[in-house]
Amino acid sequence: MRIMRNVILALNQRPVTYYPAYRHLTGTVACAVLLSQLMYWFSATGRTEVYKTDAEIKRETALTDKELRNAKKRLKDVATDYLKIELKRMPAVTHYSIDLDVFAQRLGDVGVASDLPTEKTSRAGNDNSKASENEAAQVVSEVVQYLNEKAGRRFEHTGKAGQANARIVKARLKEGVSIEQMKKVIDY
Numbered sequence: 001m002r003i004m005r006n007v008i009l010a011l012n013q014r015p016v017t018y019y020p021a022y023r024h025l026t027g028t029v030a031c032a033v034l035l036s037q038l039m040y041w042f043s044a045t046g047r048t049e050v051y052k053t054d055a056e057i058k059r060e061t062a063l064t065d066k067e068l069r070n071a072k073k074r075l076k077d078v079a080t081d082y083l084k085i086e087l088k089r090m091p092a093v094t095h096y097s098i099d100l101d102v103f104a105q106r107l108g109d110v111g112v113a114s115d116l117p118t119e120k121t122s123r124a125g126n127d128n129s130k131a132s133e134n135e136a137a138q139v140v141s142e143v144v145q146y147l148n149e150k151a152g153r154r155f156e157h158t159g160k161a162g163q164a165n166a167r168i169v170k171a172r173l174k175e176g177v178s179i180e181q182m183k184k185v186i187d188y
Contacts, residue, residue, distance in 0.1 A: 016037055028071065028074060033063060034057065034068065039098075049098075051095050083098050140165070146183050146186060
């Protein structure tokens with residue numbers, strides 16, 4: 001039983017998060033998976049552009065050649081105002097760049113709150129990092145306390161024991177996930 005638990009924990013170290021709102025925005029699940037992975041990389045690098053080979057994207061998402069090819073083609077058609085996809089370099093690497101302001105507006109158009117971080121707010125956050133760190137700590141505390149209430153557990157959110165939990169919550173915040181959305185996940 002312990003071995004299976006360790007396997008499950010290992011599998012969940014780098015999950016691909018799929019946001020249904022991206023499916024509504026792009027029209028297909030494969031496009032939404034690709035867009036979700038790109039958004040992860042935009043957030044992880046703190047940039048609005050990334051370079052990825054098709055092999056890297058397929059390895060990260062488990063999309064097939066055909067699914068990836070069709071998803072890229074469809075995104076080029078439906079996301080022209082917020083996502084730019086260009087093949088560059090030799091060997092071929094795909095360059096993805098995003099206009100976060102337009103992307104947030106498009107998400108708002110499909111009924112998703114458009115309070116996603118933009119390049120402007122991300123830069124502003126760097127100037128006031130101590131305040132944003134305090135806010136993040138408050139969110140971590142609230143989410144972990146909610147999880148403890150619902151699960152009947154005593155997960156930590158501070159100190160050495162709580163570092164991993166805090167990292168997980170902060171990563172979701174970086175991706176633009178709200179406290180309410182985190183609580184909904186806990187409820188399920």
